[in-house]
Amino acid sequence: MENGIKEKLFNGLNFKTILSNTDFTEESVRAVIVDPLLKELGYGQSDIVRNKNLQLKVGSAQKAISLMPDYLLKAGEYFSFVLDAKSPSQNILDEGNINQAFSYAVHPQVNSKYFALCNGIEFALFRTSDIKTPIFYFKLEDIDENFERLKNYLSPQSFHSGKEAQYIRPQDEAGGKISAKSDDFDYSKRPLLREIAVKKRAAKRHFGVHGYFTKQSWNVVAEYIKNFTKKGDIVLDPFGGSGVTAIEALMNGRRAINIDLNPMAIFLVEALVAPVKQNKLE
Numbered sequence: 001m002e003n004g005i006k007e008k009l010f011n012g013l014n015f016k017t018i019l020s021n022t023d024f025t026e027e028s029v030r031a032v033i034v035d036p037l038l039k040e041l042g043y044g045q046s047d048i049v050r051n052k053n054l055q056l057k058v059g060s061a062q063k064a065i066s067l068m069p070d071y072l073l074k075a076g077e078y079f080s081f082v083l084d085a086k087s088p089s090q091n092i093l094d095e096g097n098i099n100q101a102f103s104y105a106v107h108p109q110v111n112s113k114y115f116a117l118c119n120g121i122e123f124a125l126f127r128t129s130d131i132k133t134p135i136f137y138f139k140l141e142d143i144d145e146n147f148e149r150l151k152n153y154l155s156p157q158s159f160h161s162g163k164e165a166q167y168i169r170p171q172d173e174a175g176g177k178i179s180a181k182s183d184d185f186d187y188s189k190r191p192l193l194r195e196i197a198v199k200k201r202a203a204k205r206h207f208g209v210h211g212y213f214t215k216q217s218w219n220v221v222a223e224y225i226k227n228f229t230k231k232g233d234i235v236l237d238p239f240g241g242s243g244v245t246a247i248e249a250l251m252n253g254r255r256a257i258n259i260d261l262n263p264m265a266i267f268l269v270e271a272l273v274a275p276v277k278q279n280k281l282e
Contacts, residue, residue: 004144005040005143005144005147006140006141006143006144008040009036009037009040009143010032010033010036010140013032015120015121015139015140015141016141018088018120018121019088019089019121021088024088024120025087026085026086026087026090028120029085029086029087029088029118029119029120030070030085032120033085033118033120033140034070034071034083034085034118037118038071038073038083040147041150041151041154041155041156042151042155042156042157043073043074043156046074047073047074047075047156048071048072048073048074049071049072049073049074049079050070050071050072051068051069051070052068052069052072052109053066053067053068054066054067054068054069054104054107054109054110055067067103067104067107069082069083069084069101069104069110070083070084070085071083071084071085072104072110072112073154075156075158075159076156076159076191077191078111078112078159078194079110079111079112080112080113080114080154080156080158080159081105081112081113081114081115081116081125081154082101082104082105082110082112082114082115082116083115083116083117083118084097084100084101084104084115084116084117084118085117085118085119085120086117086118086119086120087119087120088119088120088121089119090119091119092117092118092119092122092123092124093124093134093137097117098117098126098131099131101115101116101117101126102115102126102128102131105128106128112128113127113128113129113195114126114127114128114153114154115128116154118140120140121139121140121141122137122138122139122140123136123137123138123139123140123150124136124137125137125150125153125154135153136149136150136153138150185230187228190227190228191227193223193224193227196219196220196223198217198219198220199217199218199219216241216244216245217244218244218247218248221244221245221248222248222251222252225245225248225249225252225254226252229249229254231252231253231254232253232254232255233254233255234254234255234256234257235249235254235255235256235257236256236257236259237256237257237258237259238259239259239260240258240259240260240265240269241260241262241265242265242268242269243258243265243268243269243272243273245258246258246269246273247269247272247273250273
């Protein structure tokens with residue numbers, strides 16, 4: 001819980017009188033509520049894109065229409081979420097308002113996973129994958145009890161593009177760190193990948209030989225291995241399961257360490273990586 005967030009951000013604002021105050025407009029919601037809230041979440045001015053003109057072509061005639069979201073929030077290079085401000089008299093759970101914010105979030109120039117609506121009284125957060133029900137909803141007068149959860153969802157640090165992997169350079173036999181070369185693979189600056197579409201099992205991957213719970217998608221694992229390591233590196237999976245990580249590491253020219261407590265998992269992986277002599281197999 002973040003005690004005193006309401007007082008810190010809104011300085012004694014009486015949320016119960018907002019609706020009856022005709023001078024408290026949508027512009028007031030942006031200036032008094034949304035702007036300080038975004039700053040407290042950790043967004044600087046360079047992370048906030050206001051009133052961006054998005055073009056969308058509709059109909060058989062491909063007529064161009066303009067979309068203009070109130071706020072596009074950036075985490076790293078990508079848009080993390082869209083926020084649409086409404087006047088206090090607007091219902092943020094109205095289907096039309098939800099669809100409007102959704103259209104901003106799924107626009108090809110934005111492509112964010114989340115969108116939010118705020119009318120100065122309430123705040124609602126949605127995933128673009130399910131716009132029927134908000135994943136998080138609260139009244140702003142109760143922000144002290146809800147800010148920590150909001151921060152976990154929407155702070156820049158909560159999005160992959162705002163994070164970096166860290167790698168401690170290996171030591172040589174004398175105990176000194178191996179010196180870096182200008183063309184070295186820089187583990188500390190590898191970007192996290194955007195969402196990867198799951199592919200069906202490729203024929204040359206034999207993960208379908210036996211069922212196993214919590215099996216990961218091979219192509220997603222492979223892309224992360226290729227992004228964060230280089231050929232010849234050792235890839236460790238301390239909860240290896242059926243060996244998807246180990247197999248994909250080997251398939252992509254890496255070495256692998258696979259650990260699991262389940263004897264069935266160990267049996268599957270050992271069977272998959274067992275060397276086979278072609279002439280004996282024939």
